[in-house]
Amino acid sequence: MGKKRKHSEVEVPAAKKEETAPERPKRTLLGWKDKPENQQDSTTFTGFRNKEKVLVTCSRRINYRYRHLMLNLVSILPHCKKDNKVESKATKGATLNELVELKSCSSCLFFECRKHKDLYLWMSKCPNGPSVKFLVNAVHTMEELKLTGNHLKGSRPLLTFSSNFDKDPHWKLLKEMIIQIFGTPKEHRKSKPYHDHVFVFSIVDDHIWFRNYQISCPHTGADKIDRGGLEKMTLIEVGPRFCLNPIKIFGGSFGGPTLYENPFYVSPNQIRSLEKRQKAGKYAKKVKAKTRRKMHEMSNPLETDEFADMWKE
Amino acid sequence: MDRWCGSSVNHGEVLTCSLTSLGLDSESILKKKLLLLTMAIKKRTPKLLEETLPEDEIEDLDMEASESDPETDSESESEGDEDVRLTEPSKTSIYNKDGILDKLGDISWPEDVEWIHKLSLDINQEQEVDVNDDLNRELAFYTQALEGTRQAFVKFQTMGLPFLRPSDYYAEMVKTDSHMEKIKGRLLVEKRRIEEAEERRKARDNKKKAKEVQAQKQKERVKQKKDEIESVKKWRKQRQQSGFAGGEKEGGDMGLPFADGKESQRSSTKNKRPGVSPWDRSGGKAKAGAGKDRKGGAGKRKSREFKDSKYGFGGKKGMKKQNTAETTNDFKGFNKSDSFQNKKRKK
Numbered sequence: 001m002g003k004k005r006k007h008s009e010v011e012v013p014a015a016k017k018e019e020t021a022p023e024r025p026k027r028t029l030l031g032w033k034d035k036p037e038n039q040q041d042s043t044t045f046t047g048f049r050n051k052e053k054v055l056v057t058c059s060r061r062i063n064y065r066y067r068h069l070m071l072n073l074v075s076i077l078p079h080c081k082k083d084n085k086v087e088s089k090a091t092k093g094a095t096l097n098e099l100v101e102l103k104s105c106s107s108c109l110f111f112e113c114r115k116h117k118d119l120y121l122w123m124s125k126c127p128n129g130p131s132v133k134f135l136v137n138a139v140h141t142m143e144e145l146k147l148t149g150n151h152l153k154g155s156r157p158l159l160t161f162s163s164n165f166d167k168d169p170h171w172k173l174l175k176e177m178i179i180q181i182f183g184t185p186k187e188h189r190k191s192k193p194y195h196d197h198v199f200v201f202s203i204v205d206d207h208i209w210f211r212n213y214q215i216s217c218p219h220t221g222a223d224k225i226d227r228g229g230l231e232k233m234t235l236i237e238v239g240p241r242f243c244l245n246p247i248k249i250f251g252g253s254f255g256g257p258t259l260y261e262n263p264f265y266v267s268p269n270q271i272r273s274l275e276k277r278q279k280a281g282k283y284a285k286k287v288k289a290k291t292r293r294k295m296h297e298m299s300n301p302l303e304t305d306e307f308a309d310m311w312k313e
Numbered sequence: 314m315d316r317w318c319g320s321s322v323n324h325g326e327v328l329t330c331s332l333t334s335l336g337l338d339s340e341s342i343l344k345k346k347l348l349l350l351t352m353a354i355k356k357r358t359p360k361l362l363e364e365t366l367p368e369d370e371i372e373d374l375d376m377e378a379s380e381s382d383p384e385t386d387s388e389s390e391s392e393g394d395e396d397v398r399l400t401e402p403s404k405t406s407i408y409n410k411d412g413i414l415d416k417l418g419d420i421s422w423p424e425d426v427e428w429i430h431k432l433s434l435d436i437n438q439e440q441e442v443d444v445n446d447d448l449n450r451e452l453a454f455y456t457q458a459l460e461g462t463r464q465a466f467v468k469f470q471t472m473g474l475p476f477l478r479p480s481d482y483y484a485e486m487v488k489t490d491s492h493m494e495k496i497k498g499r500l501l502v503e504k505r506r507i508e509e510a511e512e513r514r515k516a517r518d519n520k521k522k523a524k525e526v527q528a529q530k531q532k533e534r535v536k537q538k539k540d541e542i543e544s545v546k547k548w549r550k551q552r553q554q555s556g557f558a559g560g561e562k563e564g565g566d567m568g569l570p571f572a573d574g575k576e577s578q579r580s581s582t583k584n585k586r587p588g589v590s591p592w593d594r595s596g597g598k599a600k601a602g603a604g605k606d607r608k609g610g611a612g613k614r615k616s617r618e619f620k621d622s623k624y625g626f627g628g629k630k631g632m633k634k635q636n637t638a639e640t641t642n643d644f645k646g647f648n649k650s651d652s653f654q655n656k657k658r659k660k
Contacts, residue, residue: 048426075487130416142488145499152478153485159433160461166435169413176421179433186430194478195432195465200458205444213458217466222475230463235455238487251412259412263402 050185054080055100055126058111059088066119068141070111072240075142076197076212077182078154078190081105088112093254100126100253107181108253111136118268121244122254123177129252130259132174134208134244135268142239149214149236151197156184157212158195162202170249170260171203178208194222197238206264208244213237428468434461 054077058070062085074082081103086092092110100108110122119139124131140147159182165175178201184191200211213235218226226232249260422430442453469476488496623646625634 048423048430050422050430125420128419130413130420143492145496148496148500150486150488150493153487155478156432158461158465159431160457161433161435162457163435163437169410169417170408173413173417175433176417179431180420180422183430183432192484193475194482195469195476196478198458198462198465200454200461202438202442202454202457204442204450204453207444209450209454211454211458213455215462217477219477222477222479223473224470225466225477230466233459233462233466235458235462249413251416257409257412258407259409259416261406261408263404263406263408264399266399 050180050183052079052107052180052183052185053103053105054181055083055103055105055108056080056111057083057086057096057099057108059092059113060085061116062111062113063116063119065139065141066111066113066136068143069119069136069139069240069242070109072142073109075153076157077184078192079184079188080109086110088114096122096124096254097126107177109181110254115269120247123181124253125177125180126253129250129256130173130177131250131253131255132177133247133250135247135265136242136244138209138241138243140239140241144239147237147239149197149238151214151238152192152194154184154190154192155194155196156186156191157182158198159183160198160200162204164203165201170246173249174208174246175201198235206245206262208246210240210242210244211237212239212241429472429474432465434464436460436464 056070056074056077058067062070070082074080083099083103086095086099092112096108096110100106106126108122108124108126110124112120112122114120119136121134121136122131123134159179161175161178165171182199182201196215198213198215200209200213202209202211214237215233215235217233218229220226245262245265246260247262247265248258251257251259436457438453438457442450444450466476486493
């Protein structure tokens with residue numbers, strides 16, 4: 001069974017290219033239909049089934065810290081597939097789209113690291129968009145020792161959103177994407193029963209902040225909290241932590257028309273260059289001031305001192 | 314503190330002054346970039362972009378920039394990896410609301426999807442959170458998560474689903490055991506460090522207190538001594554004033570603590586102890602103790618004890634062998650028969 005499926009996966013991109021070929025159009029169509037296209041599925045079936053699969057990759061020359069962040073995300077998303085690094089070129093969008101289809105995934109998280117410093121996260125719904133590009137900062141990985149929580153690998157997380165996600169359409173879209181990408185599908189093969197951790201997505205200062213907490217709650221049975229258990233419930237942070245600054249939302253996956261552009265965004269490159277320029281200006285200013293002083297002294301010479309040679313005689 | 318914070322708001326000023334200096338250096342190259350950022354700049358700089366200014370004006374601006382330089386430098390260094398944002402939104406940015414809503418409609422799940430598929434909860438933030446206040450921000454996230462979890466658990470409970478991990482359900486965890494061990498080790502080390510510091514502090518406090526007490530005692534002692542000397546002086550003066558007439562009587566009347574009380578007490582105690590020589594510092598205790606020790610073994614005769622106390626057994630020998638008024642008057646050791654017997658023995 002498994003083998004057969006793999007076979008079909010491999011065939012898909014080839015089939016896509018030969019779409020015009022009249023040989024076996026039905027089969028291609030079937031292949032297309034087989035893709036987990038959620039909204040189509042749900043409209044046709046009465047029972048909804050979430051078949052989300054997330055491809056997680058990163059660009060080449062990624063920083064170790066960011067790579068660890070990616071691995072952490074892989075460990076908390078049981079419904080994801082990790083893939084090899086991808087060269088971050090101008091044409092990466094096409095390759096990524098192809099890759100996602102090859103892996104029969106329906107969405108993608110792509111960690112793009114530039115200059116070993118800046119991490120960009122692409123979040124994209126795959127066959128036909130949308131996709132979002134974030135700048136990631138304030139990264140803390142799970143390996144950091146001050147985060148003491150722990151939870152089951154693969155248990156389904158609760159997703160909590162701050163209420164300002166419903167304020168603007170772009171936040172609404174982001175919320176929907178996050179629910180689909182970060183929520184583990186019910187009855188997923190690799191997921192475990194019980195709920196022992198909770199994700200926080202909160203918009204503060206126009207950034208999306210992510211936190212992951214373990215739930216520790218006094219209980220005896222599996223389906224009932226003790227009396228007063230809700231009050232005694234505490235959360236312990238597990239990690240990772242990061243903060244997403246949305247830059248752009250595109251209509252297609254990894255490309256397409258721009259739907260939203262963050263009006264407040266300044267790229268880290270620009271900031272760095274400004275800083276450098278400031279520092280570079282220092283010396284030039286000094287030299288300029290010196291010459292100006294000299295010019296000033298030349299133009300307004302001191303009056304000759306009439307008592308200068310008074311004591312010489 | 315470590316910097317959790319990834320963003321900051323109050324960078325507009327930094328940006329503006331940095332931009333002024335930037336615009337001056339090579340405006341032709343950066344014209345395009347600057348156009349994006351113009352919103353953040355003061356009124357003067359757009360003019361700068363249009364035409365080159367005469368030399369002196371540029372210099373003026375330069376001076377201005379250099380004045381504000383130090384503080385901006387320090388700020389940018391202290392918050393190196395944090396991002397800057399424009400103070401006002403740029404007008405050229407795209408915002409296609411209809412397109413976004415269309416896409417949202419495309420990707421979103423149908424309306425009637427059960428909550429159990431989503432597991433998402435919306436929590437109302439009570440108030441705006443300041444990003445730069447780490448503690449409050451984290452608290453806000455925590456409360457959001459807690460509130461959400463409570464709501465979710467109530468929902469689960471009403472649905473009757475098993476949602477809490479039984480204590481005997483073991484499975485792979487996100488963090489490995491070795492990693493958790495490390496965390497535990499760190500916590501322990503931290504705890505120990507705190508305890509040690511606490512102990513050290515306590516010891517220091519105790520020392521301080523002991524010193525104080527000591528000083529207090531010393532003070533008291535000195536005061537007492539002073540008082541005593543004073544009282545003696547007073548007494549002497551009084552005696553002198555009265556011209557030694559009936560001095561003895563008065564002395565007795567004054568009732569000085571040491572004059573008749575302490576001194577006499579001291580002497581009396583000395584005298585009270587029978588069979589203890591005046592120089593025996595142990596006050597005859599050494600012998601008594603020795604006697605006690607022996608008693609357990611063989612038992613000591615009374616005469617032996619007496620002789621020990623008289624002639625000394627243990628303790629300093631030199632002084633206690635001397636006669637005192639007491640011993641000269643004591644004829645206990647002599648009797649007729651003794652001398653007689655001695656003579657007899659000699660024979």
